[in-house]
Amino acid sequence: VRAGDKPAVLELIEDLHVADLADLLEQIDSETRRQFLDMAWSDIDQEVLVEVEEGVRDDILSWLEPERLAEAAREFETDDVVYLLEDLDEEQQRQVLEALEPEDRVAVAKSLTYPEYSAGRLMQTDFVKAPPFWTVGQMIDFLRASAGELPEQFYDIVVVDPAMKPVGTIPLSKIIGTRRPVTLSALMDEDFRTLHVEDAQEDVAYAFKQYHLVSAPVVDDDGRLVGVITIDDAVEVLDDEAEEDLKRLGGVGDEEISDRVWEITRQRFPWLGVNLMTAILASLVISLFEGTIQQIVALAVLMPIVASMGGNAGTQTLTVAVRALATRDLTPTNAMRVVARETVVGFFNGVGFAIVMGLIAWFWFEDPHLGMVIAAAMVVNLLVAGLSGILIPLALDRAGADPALASGTFVTTVTDVVGFFSFLGLAALVLL
Amino acid sequence: VRAGDKPAVLELIEDLHVADLADLLEQIDSETRRQFLDMAWSDIDQEVLVEVEEGVRDDILSWLEPERLAEAAREFETDDVVYLLEDLDEEQQRQVLEALEPEDRVAVAKSLTYPEYSAGRLMQTDFVKAPPFWTVGQMIDFLRASAGELPEQFYDIVVVDPAMKPVGTIPLSKIIGTRRPVTLSALMDEDFRTLHVEDAQEDVAYAFKQYHLVSAPVVDDDGRLVGVITIDDAVEVLDDEAEEDLKRLGGVGDEEISDRVWEITRQRFPWLGVNLMTAILASLVISLFEGTIQQIVALAVLMPIVASMGGNAGTQTLTVAVRALATRDLTPTNAMRVVARETVVGFFNGVGFAIVMGLIAWFWFEDPHLGMVIAAAMVVNLLVAGLSGILIPLALDRAGADPALASGTFVTTVTDVVGFFSFLGLAALVLL
Incomplete structure (x- = not known):
C-alpha cells in the first residue's frame, strides 16, 4: 500500500481511532513508518504522538522537525504536552515551550518542576x-x-x-x-x-x-x-x-515488543549475568559432593528434581506475595499470619511430594534408602521455598525496594542451594 | 478493641471509606470478622459486600441471614447485585431477587442469563x-x-x-x-x-x-x-x-492472600505435580548419560548451569510475549518479525555467556575441552530458549488458549531437556 498512493492510504486510515493508528505505527518497521509519516503527517491526528510507545515515539521525534512538533503540541492538553516533553532534550523542550500559548507555557513549565512519576506530572492544569x-x-x-x-x-x-x-x-x-x-x-x-x-x-x-x-x-x-x-x-x-x-x-526490564535486537540483548544480559552467578553458587554446592556423586550416579540424575520443585514452589509463593503487596492486601497487620500460613502450605505440599517422589526414586533405582533421602530433602526444600518466597519480598518491601525486583533470582538461589545441599548432604550421611 | 465496646469501634470506623472498610475486613481473621459484623452490620455501609474479595465475601454470606442480605441488596446498583448473585446458590438467588423492586428484578434476572465474564454481567441497567x-x-x-x-x-x-x-x-x-x-x-x-x-x-x-x-x-x-x-x-x-x-x-491459580491453608495447598498441588513430571522427564535425559557422568563428575557439577540459564532466558522472552499478547501489541502482523528477533537475541546472549562460562569451566576444571563443550551447549540452549519462549505462547494463543497458562512449565521443560541433552551429549562425544 505504501507505494506512494497517498489517497488510498488516507482512505484506509480515515476511520481509525488515534489509538489504533498508534498501534499500526508500532507494528510497521521504522522505514515504512517514516515513509508513511512523510506522506500523511499533516492529515492524521497528531495526538498519535502521545499514544505510541516510547521507542516508536523517539523514532518519530527524531524524524519530526522541531517546528512541526511545536505546532502539533499547541493543540494538546497540558498533561499530554508534559508527557511528551519529559523525553526531549533541553533545546527541544525550549522550542516546544515557546510555541505554546503563554498560559499553557507557564503551566507546563511548572509541571515539569515536579518529580518524575508524580501527581504533578500527570495532572491537567485546565480544570473547572x-x-x-x-x-x-x-x-x-x-x-x-x-x-x-x-x-x-x-x-x-x-x-x-x-x-x-x-x-x-x-x-x-x-x-x-x-x-x-x-x-x-x-x-x-x-x-x-x-x-x-x-x-x-x-x-x-x-x-x-x-x-x-x-x-x-x-x-x-x-x-x-x-x-x-x-x-x-x-x-x-x-x-x-x-x-x-x-x-x-520475569527478569526483564522496560523493554517493549517493538524494541530492536541490540536494545533487548543489552537489557537482558545483566539479568542473565546475575542468574549465572547464582547458578555457579549452586554448582559450588554440588562440587562439595563430587565424591558422593561419583559413587552413586543416581544422585546426579535426581538432584535437579529437588531443586526444580523448590524453585517452582518458591515462585508460586513469591508471585502471590508480590501481587498482594502491590494491591496493598499484604500489610504489617497480616504479614505474620501469611508467613505462618506459607510455612504450613510448604510443609503440606512438601510431605505430599515427598511421598510421591520417594516411591518413584525407590522403584526407579531399587533403593528404599535413596527414596527416603529424596523424600526428606523434598520436605526441607518446599518448606524453605515457602518461607523464602514470602520473607524475601516482605524484606525488600520493608527496605523500601520494589519487592518484584530481583526477588525471583533470590528465591531460586535459596531453593537451588538448599535443594542440592539437603539432598546431597543427606545422601552422603545416609547412603555412604 | 473488639472486646464488645460498640461505640468505640463505630467511632474508629466512622470515617472509613467503604473500600478501606473492606480491606480491614479482609485483614482480620474470620472469628473477629463475625464478632465485628454481629456488632456493627446495621451501622456500616453494606456495599462493603461488593468490595471485599471472594473468600471473605463467601465467609460473610454464610454468616448473613438471607433476609438481611436481600434487604441490603435492594439498595445496590443492579450491576452490583448481579455481581453478588453470581456466587450464590439458587435458593439464595431467589430470595434476593424476590426482595428487589419489580423493575430491578427483571433487569438483574436478565443480566444473569448472559454468559459469565461478559459485558451483560458488567453493565448497569439503570442509564439515561x-x-x-x-x-x-x-x-x-x-x-x-x-x-x-x-x-x-x-x-x-x-x-x-x-x-x-x-x-x-x-x-x-x-x-x-x-x-x-x-x-x-x-x-x-x-x-x-x-x-x-x-x-x-x-x-x-x-x-x-x-x-x-x-x-x-x-x-x-x-x-x-x-x-x-x-x-x-x-x-x-x-x-x-x-x-x-x-x-x-507464576504457576498459581485464583488464590487470594486471605485464603486458608487447605485451599491454597489444594490449589498449588496440581501445578507442582505438573512440574514434577517435567522434572522427571529432564532426569530421564540425564540418566541416559549416567556412564559419562561417572567418568567425569564435573559434568554433574556444571549441568545445572546450562539448564538454569536456558530457563531464565526462556522466561524472559515468555514474559514479554505474554504481556504483548495481552495488550495486543503482538499480532499476526509482527509475529514473524518478533520470532526472528528473539532468535537473534538468544544467539547473541548465548555467545556472550558461552565465552564467559567456557572460560570459567576451563579454569575451574583445568580442561579447555570441557570449556568448549559447555560453551557450545550454552549457545544451543539460549537459542532454543528464545525460540520456545516466543513460539509456545504464540501457539497457545493461536489455539485459543490463554498464553500465560502453563507456558512457563512448557518453556522450562524444553530448556531443561535441551540443556541437559546438549551438554551431556556433546560431552559424551568430545570428552570420552
Missing part, C-alpha cells in the same frame, strides 16, 4: 472551579459562556474557597439534575480525596482504583488547587505498574 | 437515554424532574432512535456547556463505541483502555440499548486480567 456561593444557574451560565475554553472532558466541578483551597467536589451528573437556584455549597460533597503534587503515581492509581474515582483535585504544598487528574491517566498508570511487576518477576 | 429531537433544555428539565431516580453516577447521555438503537452519545460536560435551544442530534457524537452483551469482559476492558472511554452503551442481538458499562467496572476487569496473567505465569 467555582466558588461555593454560586448557584447551579450561575455555574451553568458560566460554563455556557466559556464553552470554547473548557477542557476536552471533565467530570467534576471543584469548589474552591477564596484562597483557592478545594472545599468540595460536585459530579456533573448532580449539577445537571438540580434546579438553578440551589447553591453549590448545598450540593457539594465535602468528603472527597485530594492528591498532592508530589504524590507518587502509584499512590494516585491506587486511590482511583480503591475509591472508584473519575477525577481528583491536586493541591500544592499550600493546599491550593493546581490541577486535576482524570481516570484515563490513572488507568494508564495502573496498567503500567501491573506491567512493571510482571516484567520484573 | 434520550431521543435525538430533544433540546438541551428538555434534557436538563427531564433530568431535574427525575432527580431521585437517576443512576448514582453517569457521565454520558445515550441518544436512541424509536427502536431503542443507540445513535449517538453526549458527554455531560458538553450538555452542560451548551445553550438550551440546541437539539441533542446537533450535539451528539455519532462515532462512538458500542459493546455487545456477549462481549468478553477482557474485550470490554481493552476498549475502555484503548479508546479512553468513561462509559459505553451495551446492545443486545437486535442492536437495542440494554445497559451501560462505566469505567470503574472496566478498571476492575483490567486489574483482574493483569493479576490473572501474573499468577498464571
Whole structure:
C-alpha cells in the first residue's frame, strides 16, 4: 500500500481511532513508518504522538522537525504536552515551550518542576472551579459562556474557597439534575480525596482504583488547587505498574515488543549475568559432593528434581506475595499470619511430594534408602521455598525496594542451594 | 478493641471509606470478622459486600441471614447485585431477587442469563437515554424532574432512535456547556463505541483502555440499548486480567492472600505435580548419560548451569510475549518479525555467556575441552530458549488458549531437556 498512493492510504486510515493508528505505527518497521509519516503527517491526528510507545515515539521525534512538533503540541492538553516533553532534550523542550500559548507555557513549565512519576506530572492544569456561593444557574451560565475554553472532558466541578483551597467536589451528573437556584455549597460533597503534587503515581492509581474515582483535585504544598487528574491517566498508570511487576518477576526490564535486537540483548544480559552467578553458587554446592556423586550416579540424575520443585514452589509463593503487596492486601497487620500460613502450605505440599517422589526414586533405582533421602530433602526444600518466597519480598518491601525486583533470582538461589545441599548432604550421611 | 465496646469501634470506623472498610475486613481473621459484623452490620455501609474479595465475601454470606442480605441488596446498583448473585446458590438467588423492586428484578434476572465474564454481567441497567429531537433544555428539565431516580453516577447521555438503537452519545460536560435551544442530534457524537452483551469482559476492558472511554452503551442481538458499562467496572476487569496473567505465569491459580491453608495447598498441588513430571522427564535425559557422568563428575557439577540459564532466558522472552499478547501489541502482523528477533537475541546472549562460562569451566576444571563443550551447549540452549519462549505462547494463543497458562512449565521443560541433552551429549562425544 505504501507505494506512494497517498489517497488510498488516507482512505484506509480515515476511520481509525488515534489509538489504533498508534498501534499500526508500532507494528510497521521504522522505514515504512517514516515513509508513511512523510506522506500523511499533516492529515492524521497528531495526538498519535502521545499514544505510541516510547521507542516508536523517539523514532518519530527524531524524524519530526522541531517546528512541526511545536505546532502539533499547541493543540494538546497540558498533561499530554508534559508527557511528551519529559523525553526531549533541553533545546527541544525550549522550542516546544515557546510555541505554546503563554498560559499553557507557564503551566507546563511548572509541571515539569515536579518529580518524575508524580501527581504533578500527570495532572491537567485546565480544570473547572467555582466558588461555593454560586448557584447551579450561575455555574451553568458560566460554563455556557466559556464553552470554547473548557477542557476536552471533565467530570467534576471543584469548589474552591477564596484562597483557592478545594472545599468540595460536585459530579456533573448532580449539577445537571438540580434546579438553578440551589447553591453549590448545598450540593457539594465535602468528603472527597485530594492528591498532592508530589504524590507518587502509584499512590494516585491506587486511590482511583480503591475509591472508584473519575477525577481528583491536586493541591500544592499550600493546599491550593493546581490541577486535576482524570481516570484515563490513572488507568494508564495502573496498567503500567501491573506491567512493571510482571516484567520484573520475569527478569526483564522496560523493554517493549517493538524494541530492536541490540536494545533487548543489552537489557537482558545483566539479568542473565546475575542468574549465572547464582547458578555457579549452586554448582559450588554440588562440587562439595563430587565424591558422593561419583559413587552413586543416581544422585546426579535426581538432584535437579529437588531443586526444580523448590524453585517452582518458591515462585508460586513469591508471585502471590508480590501481587498482594502491590494491591496493598499484604500489610504489617497480616504479614505474620501469611508467613505462618506459607510455612504450613510448604510443609503440606512438601510431605505430599515427598511421598510421591520417594516411591518413584525407590522403584526407579531399587533403593528404599535413596527414596527416603529424596523424600526428606523434598520436605526441607518446599518448606524453605515457602518461607523464602514470602520473607524475601516482605524484606525488600520493608527496605523500601520494589519487592518484584530481583526477588525471583533470590528465591531460586535459596531453593537451588538448599535443594542440592539437603539432598546431597543427606545422601552422603545416609547412603555412604 | 473488639472486646464488645460498640461505640468505640463505630467511632474508629466512622470515617472509613467503604473500600478501606473492606480491606480491614479482609485483614482480620474470620472469628473477629463475625464478632465485628454481629456488632456493627446495621451501622456500616453494606456495599462493603461488593468490595471485599471472594473468600471473605463467601465467609460473610454464610454468616448473613438471607433476609438481611436481600434487604441490603435492594439498595445496590443492579450491576452490583448481579455481581453478588453470581456466587450464590439458587435458593439464595431467589430470595434476593424476590426482595428487589419489580423493575430491578427483571433487569438483574436478565443480566444473569448472559454468559459469565461478559459485558451483560458488567453493565448497569439503570442509564439515561434520550431521543435525538430533544433540546438541551428538555434534557436538563427531564433530568431535574427525575432527580431521585437517576443512576448514582453517569457521565454520558445515550441518544436512541424509536427502536431503542443507540445513535449517538453526549458527554455531560458538553450538555452542560451548551445553550438550551440546541437539539441533542446537533450535539451528539455519532462515532462512538458500542459493546455487545456477549462481549468478553477482557474485550470490554481493552476498549475502555484503548479508546479512553468513561462509559459505553451495551446492545443486545437486535442492536437495542440494554445497559451501560462505566469505567470503574472496566478498571476492575483490567486489574483482574493483569493479576490473572501474573499468577498464571507464576504457576498459581485464583488464590487470594486471605485464603486458608487447605485451599491454597489444594490449589498449588496440581501445578507442582505438573512440574514434577517435567522434572522427571529432564532426569530421564540425564540418566541416559549416567556412564559419562561417572567418568567425569564435573559434568554433574556444571549441568545445572546450562539448564538454569536456558530457563531464565526462556522466561524472559515468555514474559514479554505474554504481556504483548495481552495488550495486543503482538499480532499476526509482527509475529514473524518478533520470532526472528528473539532468535537473534538468544544467539547473541548465548555467545556472550558461552565465552564467559567456557572460560570459567576451563579454569575451574583445568580442561579447555570441557570449556568448549559447555560453551557450545550454552549457545544451543539460549537459542532454543528464545525460540520456545516466543513460539509456545504464540501457539497457545493461536489455539485459543490463554498464553500465560502453563507456558512457563512448557518453556522450562524444553530448556531443561535441551540443556541437559546438549551438554551431556556433546560431552559424551568430545570428552570420552
